[in-house]
Structures are given as C-alpha cells and as structure tokens.
Amino acid sequence: MKLTAQEHELLKLHYAWPAPYPKLVQLLENKYGHEYLLNLSQKQRTILNKKLAQLSPLPLLEMLLEKGIIPIPYTHPDYPDQLKQLIDPPAVLYAKGNPGLLKKTNKVAIIGSRKAGDYSICAMDMIVPPLVQHDSVIVSGLAKGADTMAHQAAIKYGGQTIAVLGHGFFHLYPKENAELATTIAKEHLLITEYPPYHAPAKWTFPMRNRIISGLSSTLVITESAVKSGTMSTIEHALDHGKEVFAVPGPIDSPLSLGPNKLLDEGARPIWNGFQIVETLVES
Template sequence: MSGNLHNWLNLILTPGLGAATIRKLLSYFGSPQQILAASKADLLRCKMLHDETIDSLHNKRTAMETQRQIDQAARQAVTILTWDDPAYPTLLREIHNPPLVIFVKGDPAIIENPGIAVIGARAASTYGLQIAQSLSQELAGQGLTIISGMALGVDSAAHRGALNANGKTIAILGCGLDITYPKQNRGLYGQIAAHGALISEYPFGTPPDGFRFPARNRIISGLALGVVVVEAARHSGTLITAQLALDQGREVFAVPGRIDSVKSEGCHRLAQEGAKLVHSAKDIIDEIKLSIREQSPSIPPVQAPVLEDLSREAQSILDFLDVYPKNIEEIIMATGFPANKINEELFMLEMQGAVVSLPGKQYQRLAEPCKSSV
C-alpha cells in the first residue's frame, strides 16, 4: 500500500473532517500529503478547521486507525481506490461529490465494464421480483454488469438474475465491507464477492445507519450508464436514486405495473416525467446504444420455456394467467373447468416451467411460452 493511500485514509478517518471540507483543503493545499504536512499555523490560516480537528489530523489514534484499516483490507482481500488513483472508476469520478475513497471486495476491474443499475422496492411484489430477476439475467447475458444495493426485494432479485446468467454484478453497500446487511443476504454477499464486486465508501466497522443509504445511492447511479426502476412507491428512496441519475446525465427507465398498485405508482410517475418505458431488455440496450455482443457459451441466453402441444384446458388456463398471481377459485370461475382438471393441468404446466405455484393456492405465469414445433 502506498503512502498516498495512507494520506487519503488519514483524512477521511479524522474526526470532524467531512468530504466537503477535505475537497476545500485539497483546493487550498494541493494534495493530501501537503494537507498533512501543513503546520498548525497554516491550517488555522485557511480558516476551514477547528482546533480540535487540526489536533486530530496528527494524533496517534488517527494514525493507528488508518493503519488498522489498511491491514484489515489486506487480510480480507479488499482493494482501496482513492479518487486520484488511475484505477478509480471513470464514470464515478465525473459525478458531483464522488467518494474520495472506495473499498472494493472482489474484482476491481469489472467496475469499468458497461453497467446498468436495477433498483426498486424492498417489499416488492412477486411480479416485481420476477421482472427484476429476468431483466437482469437478460442484460447480464448480453455482457452488461448489473449494479444494485443488495437490499431485500428488487435489489437482491437483480443480483441473483445476473448470477444466474453467469454474468457480473456489483453491490453498493451503505456500511463497511466487513458487515453483511441485511443479514439474510449473507449467502448472496459471498456470491457477489466471488463473481463480481462489493463496494463501499465507508471504512471497516461502519454500521448500516439509515442516513448512509441515500448517500450510497449516488454511487449506484454514478457507476451505471442507466438506471432501471422496478416498482417504487410515490415517495420511495428509489425515486431519489432516479433523480440522482438524471442529475448525473444517466438514462432512467421505468417498468410499468398495475395502475391500481401503490408499488408501481413511482414508476408511472417517472414515465409521465419522461423516463423510458421498459418492456424488455432490448428496450434498454437499444436506448443506451450498446451493440449486443455475440452470445458466449459461458453466458447462456435467456430462453422462454418450450411447451409441448397443449390441451385445450391447459391453453385456456395459460391464457387466463399472467404475471400477477391468480388463486385457484379465480381460475375455476374464469375457465369453467372442474377443480380436479385444473389441478392436473396446472401441475403439468408447472413441470414444463410455464407456471409457478405460490403460497395460498395462487398460480403465476412465468414467461411467454413458445410452442414446440416437434
């Protein structure tokens, strides 16, 4: 680890010294090294710091914590990139208020890959989870890195979709990289570290306090070419990320939902305000003008299930079902078939991957089926 890294970490770990003040000091003194080499008189003369902060810049406690962070990064195979490091992501450096330091667990090289952020509600519907996962799987299958925040709901579904395609995914955390949050995503944390990257601007030991997540969102949008919103309430934090994306000059995409669903109200509002409506991954790829690469054997394309010749009853059931779950009573009323026949046909459709059963005797259509030509 270089002395330059030590200087950057010393600054961000100094109590009472925030990122905005560090930037002003850099403008005044020129570099982290020159800030730390400045005398107390010089630091007082710039009129940016209190006496207590100046003392903290050079005390042994800050120096010891800086070294502890560097040592922990080495033990946990974490790369620390500073704002002036050539390996610091180009897109992120261009945003307003980029993080001065980022901690990266996984492959730092994928940060420069073209990426799309897929974000949305934590308490997502089955529809939202399915769309987030399938869109991410298709986009990752075309070589795009999927970026999200590893929260429950849409974020987790997006990461899993990318992993299902043997693609790359990046999770931006609102805490230190030594903390798994939420705890339910411990397994996902390990998968992302192995097949992508986990990124945080926060030092080891930083807890997942609520106020850190809005700041984290600027990194999600900052690393991406565009942001896809899958389910968001009208006043959700997801819309903050969408606004940040617009401020950063990124494309914003909205997935439509039911007009009576509060979970889709934010997406519909974005569409009214000019966001691009998304019906498929191709809509996103076309908009950002990326050429679709030739499909690699290591990244299989996403395919709809191929169904054998369907019975009249099975086709009627499939025509009635859509991506919103239906309970068994609704299916009986809509088709007029007896319960035993419907259960039989649903079982066969489920075995062919066209339908999934959900709690409460509900069923959902998974994808647009393709009839077999055999």
C-alpha cells in the same frame, strides 16, 4: 496492489475521517494546516488528530489486503472515471471481489422498493437475461426487495453484478443477505465508500445511492413508492443526464406509483431488456 505515497496518505486520512474527496483534498493540500482545520469543531480536530496519530505507524494497506479488502483511492488507475463526475466523489472505494468490473463499459442499475414482490421478480426475468447476453454488469444496493432480486437475477442468468453498500465491511445490512454478499464478494464485486469499521446509518444509504447512479449509464426502476430512496437515486440519475427506464405497473398497486409517475414525466417504459441493449448499441 500498489499505492503512491500520496495515495497512502489519502487512504489513512480517509480511514480516520471518511469524507468525500473534495473535502479531504483540501486537507491534504494544506497538510492538515490550520486554515482547513478551522472549519472543524475543536472536538472534531481532536478526534481527527488522535486517529491520525494512531494510524501513522500502522501498515494500513497491508492490514486491509489481509482482510480481502482492496482500497482504491481517487487518484488510483482502478478508480472508476464515472464517479469523478460527481460533485462529491468518494475519496476511497473499498472493494471485495473483482475490481475489474468497475472498468466495464456497460453498467445498468436495477433498483426498487424493499417491499417489491413477485411483479419485480417477473420484471427481472424479462429484463436481466438480454443485458447479461450483452455483457452488461448489473448494479444495485444489496437492500431487501428489488435490489436483492436484481443481484440474484444477474447471478442466476450467468452475469456479473456490483453491490454498493451503505456501510463498512465489518458490518452487513440487511443480515438476511449474508450469503448473497459472500457470493458477490467471491465471484463479483462489493464496494463501499466507508472504512470497514463504519456502521450503517440513515444518512449513509442516500450517500450510497449517488454511487449506484454514478457508476451506471442506465437505470431501471421496477416497483417503488413515490417518496423513497429509490426515487432519490433516480432524481440523481436524471440530474446527471442518465437514461432512466421504468417498469409500468398495475394502477391499483401503491408500488406502481413511483415508476408510473416517472413514465408520466418522460422516463422510457420497459418490458424487455433488449430495449436497453438497443440504446447501449446506439451509444
């Protein structure tokens, strides 16, 4: 792993102040000058300067690599072009596993409720195998429920999967997915925009959702309530012109309200993964 001097500088700045790239590039261009720092509070400036002073003598890249963490700055060739289309792309991605999966052309996000049940498992068994046969990478967020099922289905059927985390690698949420996360880190890919020390918080998961959407050309929703993080991910995808598929659900299930509403608004119904394969071939 090689970084340019500028990428080293960006990595240390992001490690100290994990903000999206547009904010950090202003700071870099001003060389931490007063023009930009005036936009920070005095407390924030003090904290930033203290952290930078502590990081300055440290071989940060080597320290991360020793932990099995691969940092991918915005300007590095391994950084996925799809994320550069976001208005607030991550300044640095931290990866564990095979970063080559980021360059795969066909990435399909499969998401849904943390309360998803057997109906979503059935949907995965119908949707994932054809995608795996077509060499698509399954992207999700390692949350309970549908996300977990999506990762497990990709692995079960011999495919590849990317899990996008809402926290740094020194934390894991949910803890129940520790074994799954270990498997993905060894054989697939875990990524996050947060430095390893960064703990999960309510606001970090909506930020994570834009990465799930941004990486993927197509999104599938299985089960979801109308108001949820899943639906916010879908809204982000629609804003960026992504293809959205929804699994039609039983009318008496609260977790059918989200996908059924999307179907009413023009999402494509899906009951078999070949429906997505056809669109990938056409594109």
